Amino acid sequence: MQSRPHPHRTFYPNRKGFGLVESMISIAIIGIILAVAAPSIGSLIQRKKVIAAANELVSVIGYSRSEALAGQAEILVSFDDGAAAQGVSCVQVATTPLTRKSSCKCWGKITDSCRVAGAPGGKMLRIFSIPISSGVTFxxxxxxxxxxxxxxxxxxxxxxxxxxxxxxxxITVSGSRGFQLRVDVSSTGQTSVCAPGGAEGEYPACP
Known part of the structure; x- marks a missing residue:
């Protein structure tokens, strides 16, 4: 009896799969591509964080002015230099106490009242805080x-x-990879954003 090949089976005697050498080369090429692309991706993420922080600071200033209008009262905006020692950059907005030497801190526990011994305190309205570990400070x-x-x-x-x-x-917003933006607040309360190191996209160079 003469045997016949299976009608649905096709043989490719010259076709070979990936061997160990080819696989190692492919992995090496992918590693090189990722090594080249990683810094660019990291810089892009850092840039977006700096832009987001600058936009939030603009929002905080605008909010403060709006609260002064709505409440027909003086609104205090505080940048605490001591916050860096606590591992954050922060700003707080509060109604003004009888004395500006209020005990509330933008890096401390958020409470409604910011009190001073023997004097009525102000009311905390808003806090914007960024951990220094995020790579962005202001x-x-x-x-x-x-x-x-x-x-x-x-x-x-x-x-x-x-x-x-x-x-x-x-107000200078800095990223750990060198990208910076600056938020300027005029005496009239108007804000503008510029780039200290020269024009960056939509942001003009700072004067």
Whole structure:
């Protein structure tokens, strides 16, 4: 009896699969691509974090002005220099207590009242805080503050809704990979965002 090949089986005697050498080469190529792309991806993520922080600071300033208008009261905005020692960059918005030397801290426990011994305190309205471990920080570089005894604080004054800043407040937002944006706050409470290192996309170079 003569045997016949199975009608549904096709043989490819010259076709070979991936061997160990080919697999190792493929893995090496993928590793090289990832090594080249990783820094770019990391820089892009860091850039987006800096932009998000700058936008949030603009929002905080706008919110403070709106609260002064809605409540017909003075609103205090505080950047606490001591926050860095606590591992954060932060800013708080509160109604103004009878004395500006309020005990509330933007890095401390969030409570409704910011009290000072023997004096009514202000009410905490909003906090924006970023852990330094995230790779993004922000800081102010104003050389003059309304109250020299308590640097880092200014307020929106009702009814004119102007700040009591003697000069433009500059808030620098920095990423760990070098990308920076700056939020400028004028004495009229207007904000603008620029790039200290030169024009970056939609952000013009800082003057």
């Amino acid at each position: 800081s102010t570089n104003s050389v003059a503050w309304p109250d020299s005894a308590v640097p880092g604080r200014f307020s929106f004054v009702w009814p004119r809704l102007l700040t009591d800043l003697p000069e433009t407040l500059k």
